[in-house]
Amino acid sequence: MSLPQFEVQQPQTLGEALKILSEVKGAEPIAGGTNLMVDMRAGTHQPRVVVDVAALRDLHGIEVTDTEVIIGAATTIAEMLESPILAKHATVLVKACSSFANALIRNRATVGGNLVTAAPCSDTAPALLTLDAEVKLASVRGMRRVPLEKFLVNAFSTIRRSDELLVSVRFRIPSATATGAFRKMGLRKVSCMAKVDVAVLLDGDTTGRCTSARIALAAASPVAVRARAAEAALVGKALTPEAIAAAAALAAKAAAPRAGSEYKLRVVEALVRRLLAEAALALTRGGSNA
Ligand SMILES: Cc1cc2nc3c(=O)[nH]c(=O)nc-3n(C[C@H](O)[C@H](O)[C@H](O)COP(=O)(O)OP(=O)(O)OC[C@H]3O[C@@H](n4cnc5c(N)ncnc54)[C@H](O)[C@@H]3O)c2cc1C
Structure with a gap:
């Protein structure tokens, strides 16, 4: 099947991306595109406008503070596999990433796209659930933090509103013996x-x-x-x-x-x-x- 016609918006900042999502009816984020492009080609999903969030700086990076690990939503599975921070503090997540698809998909697929899709077979979700992770959602109205367990509602269903972007996933650093x-x-x-x-x-x-x-x-x-x-x-x-x-x-x-x-x-x-x-x-x- 060929792709339907659609417009691509490439905002340079998180603020610009949120403005587009709030103002343009039917706009939908795209990160790695490994789910969305497949769905669009199959005709099961037909956004008129896609908002490319893969390059947004606020959605990147894996950081550790005194108490938490924070992963930007547009971090790829390959980046998580290579992260010394996750190797030190979250091997359960690294193990999940190592069984994820293949190298080509891992280079594009993001943790945010994986969680927002909420497929029953998501590999990152169970690992992040054991880490008691929270997701951070942003919209023009502000930010909210939600436990991942509450974010995931049902198959392919989350509490994300259509104008919200998933910005990051975070969890408390597990004890050194865990x-x-x-x-x-x-x-x-x-x-x-x-x-x-x-x-x-x-x-x-x-x-x-x-x-x-x-x-x-x-x-x-x-x-x-x-x-x-x-x-x-x-x-x-x-x-x-x-x-x-x-x-x-x-x-x-x-x-x-x-x-x-x-x-x-x-x-x-x-x-x-x-x-x-x-x-x-x-x-x-x-x-x-x-
Ligand atoms: C060949 C193949 C093999 C696969 N194998 C696996 C596997 O082993 N394990 C697994 O779990 N999955 C697998 N997948 C599914 C897919 O690769 C993952 O779900 C991936 O993590 C999706 O991320 P993405 O960045 O490509 O999402 P995209 O396709 O860009 O987006 C998916 C959805 O999330 C939304 N979205 C993306 N980013 C954001 C954001 N920051 N905020 C709000 N909404 C957002 C999009 O609007 C869209 O609705 C596979 C897919 C393919 C094609």
């Missing part, structure tokens, strides 16, 4: 969409007791979700095989696959059990940072 793990199950080992994604972030004390547990799933429900009951079942307990198996069974209850994909419940349970066991082992060795 240990993250991520696994994607797809039909191939590389360049495939997830059939199931699992991300975990565990922390514990020197006695082997779990002090914090975060577990998130993608592609096993309409949108990425936290498995809160499974998390609660671990906190305060020794990370024994029995406690891990019980939490994995609870995690499967947080999944809601489509009819015909019930096998995903068993995949979630098995992957959660495996990743929790790996993270628990890493914790006994002093943790490896998120």
